[in-house]
Amino acid sequence: EVVVRVAWAGICGSDLHEYLEGPVFIPVEKAEELTGGKAPLTMGHEFSGVIDKVGANVTDWKVGDHVSINPTVTHEIRPDGDDVYDGYAFIGLSCDGGFTSFANVPAKNLLHLPQDFPLDLAATIEPTAVAVQAVKEGDLKFGETVAIFGAGPIGVLVAAAAKAAGATKIIAVDLSEVRLNKALEMGATDIINPAEVNAIEKIHELVPGGVDVSFEVAGVQPTFEQAIDATKARGNLVIVSIFARPIQFNPMQLMNAGVKITTTIAYSKKTFQQTVDLVTSGQINVKPVITKKIGVDQIVTDGFEALVADKSQAKILVDFTK
Numbered sequence: 001e002v003v004v005r006v007a008w009a010g011i012c013g014s015d016l017h018e019y020l021e022g023p024v025f026i027p028v029e030k031a032e033e034l035t036g037g038k039a040p041l042t043m044g045h046e047f048s049g050v051i052d053k054v055g056a057n058v059t060d061w062k063v064g065d066h067v068s069i070n071p072t073v074t075h076e077i078r079p080d081g082d083d084v085y086d087g088y089a090f091i092g093l094s095c096d097g098g099f100t101s102f103a104n105v106p107a108k109n110l111l112h113l114p115q116d117f118p119l120d121l122a123a124t125i126e127p128t129a130v131a132v133q134a135v136k137e138g139d140l141k142f143g144e145t146v147a148i149f150g151a152g153p154i155g156v157l158v159a160a161a162a163k164a165a166g167a168t169k170i171i172a173v174d175l176s177e178v179r180l181n182k183a184l185e186m187g188a189t190d191i192i193n194p195a196e197v198n199a200i201e202k203i204h205e206l207v208p209g210g211v212d213v214s215f216e217v218a219g220v221q222p223t224f225e226q227a228i229d230a231t232k233a234r235g236n237l238v239i240v241s242i243f244a245r246p247i248q249f250n251p252m253q254l255m256n257a258g259v260k261i262t263t264t265i266a267y268s269k270k271t272f273q274q275t276v277d278l279v280t281s282g283q284i285n286v287k288p289v290i291t292k293k294i295g296v297d298q299i300v301t302d303g304f305e306a307l308v309a310d311k312s313q314a315k316i317l318v319d320f321t322k
Helices: 013-021 028-035 080-086 125-137 153-164 177-186 199-206 221-230 251-257 269-280 296-309
Strands: 002-010 046-054 066-069 072-074 088-090 102-105 110-112 145-149 169-173 190-192 211-216 231-239 260-263 290-295 315-319
Touching (some): 013 296, 046 125, 066 102, 066 125, 072 080, 080 088, 080 269, 110 269, 125 269, 145 153, 145 221, 153 169, 153 177, 153 211, 169 177, 177 190, 190 199, 199 221, 211 221, 221 231, 221 251, 290 296
Parallel strands (some): 145 169, 145 211, 169 190, 211 231, 231 260, 290 315
Antiparallel strands (some): 002 046, 002 102, 046 066, 072 088
């Protein structure tokens, strides 16, 4: 392991789920045993920093290296693309993470960053990797069309990743005008507010026959059903969001549409490295997704509570450099 001096850490949607209705990913048995149900650990899995100390058996890293952290811990038995589905844990959800000044991290979970790349931007690499993996799962090809249902932090990053992948039409659907404008800033070509127009009719007007790939990033039943209806026959629907509760749907809706449905959770190691390269080279511009920077003392009031109450927020970063 190495000790990382944390520079910046982002608040993730999964952190928010833990805060509002958890434990979701945090092991329930451990939580109940140690604290009667409250999470007995330091959260935070979207973070960047500088190596402060190096373990005796670590040979590939040195003090002062700038690093991004891949927080997934897996068995590493299956091929990389399947590995996460063989069981996974997360630094910051299954053990102590990055909402702190110093964090122990296994050396194999580190990725090199250019020394001159801003560490605040590097803290957005992990959620961007989620978006890049989603685009890959959708088998999006150069020149194809996309609809994204939900323009929260991951949704707008999916727009950025789809743009980098060569999509020619990127349609974002959300009830928030602020979030829709953020989607435009991140790469969307068209935006739709379903409170103002029929979203499906508008999508089919923009792309007759339906889009090649749709992404469900809102985590509610209406957008799940709309994503099916927005997709062309034999097109792909990717479920990206974490659903807080079960939904019901008629499988015939899927069958009659001829839509193929798939899901994604986290990312492969290959995808994470690709994301580091895409972000540090500027091919994916992550800067617009950052909407607020706070200190750790404000993490509840100006972090978690702000994300609950203020839908204009996308990615809130916590500053540990001071």
